Amino acid sequence: MLNYALRRLMMLPIVLFALSLMIFALQMSLSPTQRLAAYAPSPDYLKGGQESIRRMIEQYGLNDPFYIQYGRWIGGILTGNLGWSETARQPVSTALMSLFPATLELVVLAFIPCLLLAVFLGSRAGIYLNRWPDHVIRIFTILGWSFPVYVFGLLMLLIFYSALDWFPPGRLSQWAQTIVSSGDFVRYTGANTIDAILNGNWAVFIDSLRHLAAPVITLTYVNVASMTRVMRTSMLETLRQDYVRTARAKGLPRRVVELKHARRNALLPVATIAGMELAVMMGGVVITETIFDYAGLGQFAAKTAANLDFPAVLGFGLYFAVVLVVMNLIVDLIYPLLDPRVKTQ
């Protein structure tokens, strides 16, 4: 088991190398003049006419062969310098690190209700197979699965912001932002809710929850569908097992058999899917963050991609790959705890 996990971890450098090569190749498809824009401190530098542009291309070596440019670029990255993000107007690593807590906060808050709801609905659907709870849950999940995030999100804005004015977009209200950026408010984690509690500022805490509510509802609803389906299928599979029949035959109450014996074992495949889903969500909830103007990694990634801000795109890509591999590793390591049979194999 550990062997397998280690082998997976050893894949990481290869994946990262290939990824960097791929993104660099995309970048190289731009002309040297276009790429120069990434180095120029301000657009005025490019107004100096053909001669100065040529000189700068020369200076930064933008006409060198592919492998020389790639080597120079990767050399910088290996020394921990991810480059400068034109979009964020700060170093890529600084931008990623300052946005990470925001996304983590949002994802964790959405993931927990999502998982609980999926386990509850999925096991119910399995128990009441082909009866009305199953049908209702099936329709609910297939609707959620087909609902475009951006349409659902805009609907949330329409109802909870435009009509009711409960859940405004953004991360904080203006007044709360002023408090948070002031020197008195200590940024322990970068996550607004936790920092507000640690600072004992309940007004800011409530305000950050109000801003989190709509994106959390959106993410939960849109993601709960796939997990519920897995839970249902897995529950059906488990309910057909011999040991379940034995438990029933020896006269245990239905509820005990279904919820204690069957549901626990049915959780196993859900753990795998949940881990993957969490990984993808941690990699930035691009559309949700964009709709609700929630300044997190996803919104940042979308902006940089649209602006072809390659240093930032690469930084984000590397972060995403690392998250994916690490999350998979964690799932692999947790699995034997959930299912002792895996250890003995």
Added chain:
Amino acid sequence: MKALRYLARNPVSLVGVLILLAFVLIAIFAPLLAPPQSFQLSPYDTPRAGFLATPMPPSRDAIFGTTQGQYDIFYGVVWGTRTAFKIGLGVVAISVLVGTIIGAVAAYYGGLIEEVLMRIVDVFMAVPFLIAAMVLTALLGKGIWPITIALTTFGWMSYARIVRSEILRIREMDYIHAARSYGASDLRLIVLHILPNAMFPVLVLATMATGSMVLSASALSFLGVGTEEGYADWGQFIAYSRNWIVGQPGNPFQFWYTLAFPGAAVFLFVLSWNLVGDALRDMLDPRHSH
């Protein structure tokens, strides 16, 4: 016959098939439903009734109303159906082709070639799909082709994985051994005996993916790198509606029509593909048909 009997027993799947049929009809009869005007360069350029920014509610002239920039919503929704089919079917067809070839080559040759190909699959799997597609679309420019190429480039991997594992599974089955024993060549085995049976899971995946690829394409437009301004594309119309979510004070749902019609179109389109895909899986896989 089996399909009809299944549909009769599963009204939800039947609804899916009917919605999909309706979209096919809308796409075919688009020139009749929303005839393009003679001055339009392309039927996909949505006609506009003026240049006023503020959307106009449904009226006799524009039955779904007009969105930002006076683009006719009804016209956009009708011709957007063709756009959706083009992108969805285009992306999935090319992805299935590429994925099948790579998966089949990997399973057939094995060894180093398989290792290299499947590691390439791993690398592509570790790429953030939407962001990568955004970058490639932004590089290639606006329009349907850039979107199709971008979504295909980062969306073929799951087909390669399925085809490979199906081939590996089927290769060891008795009827393949039988075919080999009376002299069928490897190529004949793969193309005539193995691939047709390996294609069922691919078909299910492809059906479901058609809906989700249209979702992704609309998301690209929504995020601002998709189609040209005014192109009949649902995602673009939803993107317009984003600026008009907040109505005037006292009238919060003032611009509901800018979101409702294109939003419903995407939702129903994706829903129908998902329902059909679900039904296909039930029919093809006896284990799921409880």
